[in-house]
Amino acid sequence: MPLTLRRGRNLRPFRRRKAALLASAVSVCLLAAAAPAEPLGVGDRLFPTLGNPGYDVASYDLSFTYSGKNDKPLRAVTTIDAWTTTGLDRLNLDFAHGTVESVEVDGRPAAFAGAGEDLVITPDRPLPRGSWTRITVKHTSDPVSAKGRDGGWVRTTDGLAMANQADAAHLVFPCNDHPSDKAMFTIRVTAPNEYTAVANGLPTGAERVGPATTWTYRTQHPMATELAQVSVGRSAVVRRKGPHGLPVRDVVPSADRKALEPWLAKTPDQIAWLESKVGSYPFETYGLLMAQASTGFELETQTLSLFEKDIFTKPGYPAWYVDSIMVHELSHQWFGDSVSPRTWSDAWLNEGHATWYESLYAQEKSKRPMVDRMKAAYGASDRWRADGGPPARPKPPAPGQKISIFRPNIYDGAALVLYALRQEIGTRAFERLERDWVREHRDSTATTAEFVRLASSVAGRDLTGFLQPWLYGEKTPPMPGHPDWKSDRSAKESKRDKRGKKGGPGWE
Numbered sequence: 001m002p003l004t005l006r007r008g009r010n011l012r013p014f015r016r017r018k019a020a021l022l023a024s025a026v027s028v029c030l031l032a033a034a035a036p037a038e039p040l041g042v043g044d045r046l047f048p049t050l051g052n053p054g055y056d057v058a059s060y061d062l063s064f065t066y067s068g069k070n071d072k073p074l075r076a077v078t079t080i081d082a083w084t085t086t087g088l089d090r091l092n093l094d095f096a097h098g099t100v101e102s103v104e105v106d107g108r109p110a111a112f113a114g115a116g117e118d119l120v121i122t123p124d125r126p127l128p129r130g131s132w133t134r135i136t137v138k139h140t141s142d143p144v145s146a147k148g149r150d151g152g153w154v155r156t157t158d159g160l161a162m163a164n165q166a167d168a169a170h171l172v173f174p175c176n177d178h179p180s181d182k183a184m185f186t187i188r189v190t191a192p193n194e195y196t197a198v199a200n201g202l203p204t205g206a207e208r209v210g211p212a213t214t215w216t217y218r219t220q221h222p223m224a225t226e227l228a229q230v231s232v233g234r235s236a237v238v239r240r241k242g243p244h245g246l247p248v249r250d251v252v253p254s255a256d257r258k259a260l261e262p263w264l265a266k267t268p269d270q271i272a273w274l275e276s277k278v279g280s281y282p283f284e285t286y287g288l289l290m291a292q293a294s295t296g297f298e299l300e301t302q303t304l305s306l307f308e309k310d311i312f313t314k315p316g317y318p319a320w321y322v323d324s325i326m327v328h329e330l331s332h333q334w335f336g337d338s339v340s341p342r343t344w345s346d347a348w349l350n351e352g353h354a355t356w357y358e359s360l361y362a363q364e365k366s367k368r369p370m371v372d373r374m375k376a377a378y379g380a381s382d383r384w385r386a387d388g389g390p391p392a393r394p395k396p397p398a399p400g401q402k403i404s405i406f407r408p409n410i411y412d413g414a415a416l417v418l419y420a421l422r423q424e425i426g427t428r429a430f431e432r433l434e435r436d437w438v439r440e441h442r443d444s445t446a447t448t449a450e451f452v453r454l455a456s457s458v459a460g461r462d463l464t465g466f467l468q469p470w471l472y473g474e475k476t477p478p479m480p481g482h483p484d485w486k487s488d489r490s491a492k493e494s495k496r497d498k499r500g501k502k503g504g505p506g507w508e
């Protein structure tokens with residue numbers, strides 16, 4: 001919510017416009033009428049038009065009405081309470097996949113137009129800097145995928161779920177769709193009585209009127225739009241207690257409840273294990289949403305992680321592997337959700353840490369040594385950097401493919417950076433850093449530079465020179481304590497060189 005975000009260049013025209021606004025009330029209307037609607041962004045190098053300058057959202061109130069058919073648009077009302085950080089004669093929201101019926105600003109009808117993936121709103125009077133404003137948008141929310149776009153609603157065999165990471169929340173509802181602007185959420189879903197709706201946070205009520213029930217959920221912590229979750233399905237909600245009485249609730253297809261119970265029963269111990277590593281669980285509840293859909297990924301939606309049901313019920317995945325995926329999504333609740341990336345280039349802080357705890361869990365519980373995985377990662381790291389960029393400066397996504405920034409360079413490639421850091425500063429300092437990191441940035445956002453600063457402070461020496469090439473270098477630096485570790489690429493190159501010199505036959 002409170003932003004210290006460095007705004008992009010887009011902020012300046014607003015400032016200039018505001019100065020003009022103060023000069024004359026008449027020119028306000030002329031300016032607003034004359035300026036063409038244009039998409040804006042907050043200057044994220046990977047997603048230039050995500051987010052919008054000039055305001056911070058404090059809260060979203062999302063209302064969806066589900067008909068029972070998941071190929072039909074939902075009726076929706078999105079109400080946003082925001083604080084203006086500059087004077088605004090108009091304001092952009094991200095919204096790209098639905099029909100807007102009406103917009104009100106502070107209770108008065110406002111003009112609106114689409115521009116790129118933005119909804120550009122012109123209030124009937126300019127909004128002064130440093131004031132609260134309430135924007136209400138009546139719209140539809142279309143669960144049928146936008147052409148050429150991944151994400152947003154996920155259609156399951158019995159309803160809907162949501163997967164908005166990284167840039168797809170605005171395919172579902174109008175928002176400031178950037179993790180730097182976290183906000184509180186109230187989510188209401190009205191659905192036919194035979195369905196169960198669950199969303200992030202805790203329930204505040206379910207009201208049955210005739211053939212439909214309205215379910216309401218509210219978050220107790222700020223959340224990024226990319227982490228919103230709404231499940232509608234023929235589901236059972238399974239409740240149990242986690243550590244310190246934490247309410248744990250899983251959402252599973254009613255018919256599979258019994259078969260899934262052995263997996264669900266693992267969550268409290270996994271939470272306790274992670275708490276022993278990094279400190280107390282950061283939210284009001286946790287649980288697994290097991291969706292009947294093939295997404296090809298699992299997702300750490302806040303307080304309710306999304307999983308494909310099949311990874312638990314179909315043979316083929318070893319138990320230790322499924323356990324480690326559960327721990328991966330769970331650890332994101334600390335790394336990625338409670339502490340969100342300030343920009344998408346900081347996503348290695350999410351995935352590197354989630355991969356780290358996934359691997360540490362496999363080491364401690366299933367005797368799969370982390371050092372083996374890290375040695376293999378070291379071998380591949382130069383190739384990953386060439387393909388996807390260094391961990392903290394990933395290459396941009398391919399057009400329309402939001403998940404294409406999620407490459408090995410920010411998973412095992414980033415866990416390898418953490419491994420190098422632990423080798424360099426020692427296990428005790430590293431463990432303290434991890435605890436301090438999630439405590440200091442809890443319910444907020446953080447940058448790579450802040451991680452380097454905290455690591456330096458915990459280690460008692462400046463680690464910039466050490467971490468810079470690990471985070472931003474084209475080549476993987478030597479691994480402290482493992483001078484024998486080699487990149488596969490350089491190993492291959494040197495073998496090829498030798499072969500070339502000998503002029504002998506290929507060895508593969």
Ligand SMILES: [Zn+2]
Nearest residue numbers: 328332351354
């Ligand atoms: Zn992850």
